[in-house]
Amino acid sequence: MVKVTLGWEIVYEFEVWIMDHHAGVDLILGTDFMIPAGIRLDLYNSKAKLPDEIEINLIKSASAREDTEYGNTIYGGPTETVDVASRLTAEFKLQRRPPEATTHELWVRRVNKLVPTVRFTHNGRPSRVLLTNTGEKPGSCPAHFPVVQWVPHEVLPLTEGYVRVDSTKYRNWQVLAYNSAIDRDLLKKEQRLYAEWLSHLPAAVDRPDYETPRGIQHRPEPADGAHQRGLSCEEQWERLERLQAETEQLQHNQPSSVASRDESELEAESDESEPSDSEPKANDWVCLSADPGCNGLT
Structure with a gap:
């Protein structure tokens, strides 16, 4: 609120909008206002000049601080x-x-x-x-x-x-x-020379030649069933549970087969260690060699 007085009587009374300089507002629409005659608004310096050349600071109180700051620019x-x-x-x-x-x-x-x-x-x-x-x-x-x-x-x-x-x-x-x-002519020339230089270089990776597809191609299904793209989410979970059950069954049967194999190996070793009746013993060889009437071994 700005009040202009003449003597002790109020002559003009009006309102002005006060905002920072370069606050981002270019235009104010829908506002009806009138500046009284003889009053000048110096918005760049945020001041209002009255008819008697008195300046009113619209942002700060009149002090030397503002002049000092702008003087330091x-x-x-x-x-x-x-x-x-x-x-x-x-x-x-x-x-x-x-x-x-x-x-x-x-x-x-x-x-x-x-x-x-x-x-x-x-x-x-x-x-x-x-x-x-x-x-x-x-x-x-x-x-x-x-x-x-x-x-x-x-x-x-x-x-x-x-x-x-x-x-x-x-x-x-x-x-x-x-x-x-950017020099556009020079840029186009550089691009053309770079493309020519790049075309003469060997490929960094293999570039196999592929035939141009003529229709919709289907991926062949592998024998082990690893590619299960057509299965739904529920079917994939059932397949995983089935594989897990088979794995657990194999792990459960493996100790019994190992035990049976150990028993058969022990029986075979015991059979080999027992002497047979047809084979002569060490004492028999001694007795036969000591008999003078024996011409040879029978």
Whole structure:
């Protein structure tokens, strides 16, 4: 609520909408409002100027803090005029000692058809800016034009058109710059030469020749029934349970067969160890050899 008084009497009383600068609102629809005569709204600086040239800060109380913050804004741009032909790139260097990222934030803007691309060092500090001409005609950037700004945190640039380097709009600009910087004729030539070079190389894997199918082909069923694609879920479970039961039955019968085999082997060994009646014993050989009337063995 803004009240304008003349002496001690209220002359005008009206309401205004207060929002941050560049808050993302381009237009307000469905609102009927009227600004009294003699009152000027400086929305860029978020101030209202009354007829007696008194300024009212619409966001903060009047203090030197805002002026100090905007006074700490540091600008960066080319030291001389940069002319860039169509689909080409030019660059200029930034300050050797830019502000710290803990106190300031980097903002960049386009210059007509010239799209900026910020290059960083290994320490993460911005060092150079590439200007890519995305138009069909030559473009130029004036000397000392503020292409980049280091603005204190929680403060927005006073001039429109600046974006952060981590914003979506900046990434979209980089897509335009990359698309414009590519030489399409050279790219097609490189693609053709690469295809020719690749065709003369041996294949990394075997490439068998397959006949072109003329109809619907069915996969042959293997003999062991491993391929059961046509079975339903219930039939597959029944098949697995049946296989599991057969496996358990085989494991159950295996100890009895081993025991019977051990018994038969023991009986065979005992039969071999027993001497037969037809074979002579050691004492018989001694007696026969001691008999003088015996001419030989019978």
